[in-house]
Amino acid sequence: MSRKHLHAFIKFNFKGNFSPFLASLHSNPFSNDDRRRSKFEKVTNLDDALNLFDEMIHRQPPPSVIKFNQLLSAVTKMKHFSSTLSLFNQMCATGVRVDEYSVSSAIKCCCNLFRTKDGFALLGCCFRRRVGPNVVIFNTLLDGLVLEDRIIEAERLFKKLINHKLCEPNVVTFSTMIKGLCKFGNNDIAIGLLRLMDERGCKPDVVAYSTIIDSLCKNKMVDDAFELFKEMVFDKHILPNVITYTSLIHGLCNLGRWDEVAKMLKEMENQRISLDLQTYSILVDAFCKEGMVDKAEAVVNIMVERGECPDLVTYGSLIDGYCLRGETTKARTLFDSLTSRGLIPDVITYSSLLNGYCKSLKIEEAMLVFHEMTRKGLKPDIVAYNTMIQGFFMVGRCGDARKLFDEMRAQGNAPNECTYLIILDGLCKNQQVEEALSLFHLVGDSKLNSNIVVYNILIDGASNCGKHDIAMDLFHDVTVKGLQPDIRTYNIMISCLCVEGLLKEAKHLFLKMDESGCPPDNVTYRLLLQGYLKNKVYDDVEMLLQEMDGRSYSLDAATLSLLIDGISTGSVDRSMLKLIGRLVPKELMDTPR
DNA sequence: CGTGCCACGA
Numbered sequence: 001m002s003r004k005h006l007h008a009f010i011k012f013n014f015k016g017n018f019s020p021f022l023a024s025l026h027s028n029p030f031s032n033d034d035r036r037r038s039k040f041e042k043v044t045n046l047d048d049a050l051n052l053f054d055e056m057i058h059r060q061p062p063p064s065v066i067k068f069n070q071l072l073s074a075v076t077k078m079k080h081f082s083s084t085l086s087l088f089n090q091m092c093a094t095g096v097r098v099d100e101y102s103v104s105s106a107i108k109c110c111c112n113l114f115r116t117k118d119g120f121a122l123l124g125c126c127f128r129r130r131v132g133p134n135v136v137i138f139n140t141l142l143d144g145l146v147l148e149d150r151i152i153e154a155e156r157l158f159k160k161l162i163n164h165k166l167c168e169p170n171v172v173t174f175s176t177m178i179k180g181l182c183k184f185g186n187n188d189i190a191i192g193l194l195r196l197m198d199e200r201g202c203k204p205d206v207v208a209y210s211t212i213i214d215s216l217c218k219n220k221m222v223d224d225a226f227e228l229f230k231e232m233v234f235d236k237h238i239l240p241n242v243i244t245y246t247s248l249i250h251g252l253c254n255l256g257r258w259d260e261v262a263k264m265l266k267e268m269e270n271q272r273i274s275l276d277l278q279t280y281s282i283l284v285d286a287f288c289k290e291g292m293v294d295k296a297e298a299v300v301n302i303m304v305e306r307g308e309c310p311d312l313v314t315y316g317s318l319i320d321g322y323c324l325r326g327e328t329t330k331a332r333t334l335f336d337s338l339t340s341r342g343l344i345p346d347v348i349t350y351s352s353l354l355n356g357y358c359k360s361l362k363i364e365e366a367m368l369v370f371h372e373m374t375r376k377g378l379k380p381d382i383v384a385y386n387t388m389i390q391g392f393f394m395v396g397r398c399g400d401a402r403k404l405f406d407e408m409r410a411q412g413n414a415p416n417e418c419t420y421l422i423i424l425d426g427l428c429k430n431q432q433v434e435e436a437l438s439l440f441h442l443v444g445d446s447k448l449n450s451n452i453v454v455y456n457i458l459i460d461g462a463s464n465c466g467k468h469d470i471a472m473d474l475f476h477d478v479t480v481k482g483l484q485p486d487i488r489t490y491n492i493m494i495s496c497l498c499v500e501g502l503l504k505e506a507k508h509l510f511l512k513m514d515e516s517g518c519p520p521d522n523v524t525y526r527l528l529l530q531g532y533l534k535n536k537v538y539d540d541v542e543m544l545l546q547e548m549d550g551r552s553y554s555l556d557a558a559t560l561s562l563l564i565d566g567i568s569t570g571s572v573d574r575s576m577l578k579l580i581g582r583l584v585p586k587e588l589m590d591t592p593r
Numbered sequence: 594c595g596t597g598c599c600a601c602g603a
Contacts, residue, residue: 069594076595104595139596146597175597210598217599246599281600288601316601351602358603386603418603 043074046083053087057094069101081109098129104137111144119144135167139176146180154180171197175208182215190215191228204236210244217251225251242268246279253286261286281314288321296321312338316349323356328365331356347373351384358391366391382413386422393426401426420448421457428461433470436461450481456488463496471496485516491523498531506531507540522553533562538571545579554585 043049053071056063068091075084088106091098103126110119119141126133138161145154158177161169174197181190190212194204209232216225225248232238245268252261261283268275280303287296296318303310315338322331335353338345350373357366370388373380380388385408392401405423409415415423420443427436436458443449455478462470475493478485485493490513497506510528513520520528525548532541541563548554555563563580566572 064594066594071594073594099594101595106595108595134595136596141596143597170596172597177597179597205597207598212598214598241598243599250599276599278600283600285601311600313601318601320601346601348602353602355602381602383603388603390603416603422603 043071044078046075046078046080049075049078049080050083050087053090057090057096062096065097065099065102068096069099069105072102072105076105076109079112081112084109085113092125092129098125098131100126100131100134100137103131103133104140107137107140107144111140111147114148116141116144116148116150133167135170135173138167139170139172142173142176142180146176146183149183151180151184169202171202171205171208174202174204175211178208179211182211185219187212187215187219187221187224204238206232206238206241206244209236209238210241210247213244214247214250217247217254220251220255222248222251222255222257240271240273242273242276242279245273246276246282249279250282250286253282256290277308277311277314280308280310281317284310284314285317285320288317288324291321291325293318293321293325312343312346312349315341315343316352319349319352319356323352323359326360328353328356328360328362345373345376347378347381347384350378351381351387354384354391355387358387358394361395363391363395363397379411380408382408382416382419385413386416386419389419390422390426393422393430396430398426398430398432417448417451421453424454425457425461428457428464431465433458433461433465433467437470450483452478452483452486452489455483456486456492459489459496460492463492463499468496468500485518487513487518487521487524490518490520491527494524494531495527498527498535501535503531503535503537522548525553526556526559529559530562533559533566533572536571538566541566541572542576542579545576545583548583549579553583555580555583555588557588560584560588 043052049071053068056067056071068087072084072087075087085106088098088102088109090096091102103122107119107122110116110122123133123137123141125131126137138157142154142157142161145151145157154177158169158173161167161173174193178190178193181187181193194208194212197204197208209228213225213228213232216222216228229240229244229248232244233240245264249261249264252258252264265275280299283299284296287293287299300310300314300318303314315334319331319334322328322334331353335345335349338349350369354366354369354373357363357369366388370380370384373384385404389401389404389408392398392404401423405415405419408419424436424439427433427439440449440454440458448454455474459471459474462468462474471493475485475489478489490509494506494509497503497509506528510520510524513524525544529541529544532538532544560580563572563576567574567577
């Protein structure tokens with residue numbers, strides 16, 4: 001404690017009489033520390049907390065600031081941020097002393113309510129009450145800025161802390177800044193900051209490393225993540241924790257690198273690190289997304305056996321898994337069983353079910369779910385609206401989609417990028433390419449219109465409506481704008497050119513892909529082959545098949561059928577049969593044709 | 594008594 005702080009401490013605590021101090025020693029039989037601690041642990045609901053506060057604030061002599069802070073902390077842990085703030089304000093209004101701890105709790109609450117601005121205003125309260133803002137308070141504010149995506153201001157505050165020596169940044173300050181950088185995709189700069197903190201004598205810890213490892217994993221750079229992981233463990237001798245492993249496992253799952261997932265789970269076991277709810281959820285989710293619902297169910301069973309209680313997130317993934325396979329009845333049954341498991345479905349859980357019905361084109365049931373969630377007091381959010389709008393488009397009810405879009409805005413939900421994509425796609429799929437194009441032009445020059453996914457939707461839509469010239473124009477736009485076409489763009493264009501019989505152009509684009517760092521995938525080869533065969537042009541067929549073989553690609557039913565037709569008419573040489581056989585996946589062999 | 598890292602939906 002600095003001299004200034006000591007002075008303030010004495011001034012506040014030993015001013016006038018000593019009764020509060022003495023009282024805490026012996027006059028109040030209920031105020032010894034053990035009793036009090038258990039009292040705060042018992043506060044598990046908001047009402048108890050508020051009642052206790054009321055009693056405390058009227059108690060004579062008043063309880064120490066620590067007791068108040070413990071209560072603030074308990075309410076904050078229950079995520080009743082507004083309540084904590086109101087308690088803090090009452091403390092200020094009634095003259096109960098507040099200190100760095102109370103202020104940081106209050107600021108954290110502002111930040112969590114996305115009112116970081118008010119958090120900064122509380123700094124003024126700090127100064128008035130001679131509470132010196134310390135590193136914890138600044139860390140909390142920095143985190144608030146990151147939370148609100150105010151990365152520039154976060155960086156400015158971070159630099160200010162250092163340059164103006166407002167406080168000595170600690171490992172939390174650095175890892176908070178690192179998190180902000182990662183959030184905006186600046187992994188390299190984040191790693192730079194990791195090195196910088198080390199140089200400044202602030203040793204990075206498992207949190208600092210895990211933050212970057214997680215970000216790399218989320219960006220599919222799992223191998224880079226493992227490099228950093230190795231550095232942390234072997235060079236810095238920092239032990240990974242369950243969170244570090246969970247991030248890596250998540251990254252591996254997303255890439256379908258199951259062998260390595262198993263390896264990591266084994267490694268955790270060896271390190272005696274137990275899986276937590278998140279780790280299990282990731283496994284459940286990954287299995288569901290791969291269509292292996294039985295494996296996901298097995299993981300849930302293991303959880304229960306091990307005494308873990310699957311939560312809404314876990315069951316939400318399972319609901320998605322059922323829906324993905326069109327098993328909406330099973331999804332609904334699981335959904336209905338949640339309440340008896342003590343879980344109240346939230347907006348996300350409802351949206352999963354909603355999505356299931358929509359994707360199964362059961363629009364009436366989807367609407368029932370949509371209304372049910374409103375009846376249960378849940379306000380549909382942007383994702384729920386987007387899901388339902390997409391559902392309407394999928395069954396061709398464009399008018400209802402439009403109505404819901406208007407209702408969504410009337411309810412105060414501003415359409416986001418995804419809404420835009422859904423509407424453009426919906427219009428295109430319902431033969432309203434012109435509508436889609438005018439909406440596209442209406443939005444004009446924006447981030448949205450520089451999104452390759454938007455172009456993919458429009459090019460695909462135009463092409464499928466037979467408006468190939470428009471498709472070409474749009475593709476030309478992509479190039480002019482300097483946008484990087486992705487694999488979907490190329491595949492859509494190649495398909496479009498083949499339908500038009502422009503095989504030379506299709507082949508040209510196919511060759512251009514590799515040069516542009518976007519190598520053709522399985523789909524590209526199949527599309528191009530189909531284009532050749534349907535147009536009865538056979539010169540490149542063997543070469544394409546050979547390349548596919550070299551890349552371990554495979555044929556699908558449609559392409560295979562065209563090849564067989566070609567062989568039966570003698571257009572495709574029989575000598576290719578062996579090669580074709582190698583390219584047929586087992587599943588296709590088993591299917592009787 | 595206060596600060597930072599991991600999971601679900603369009």
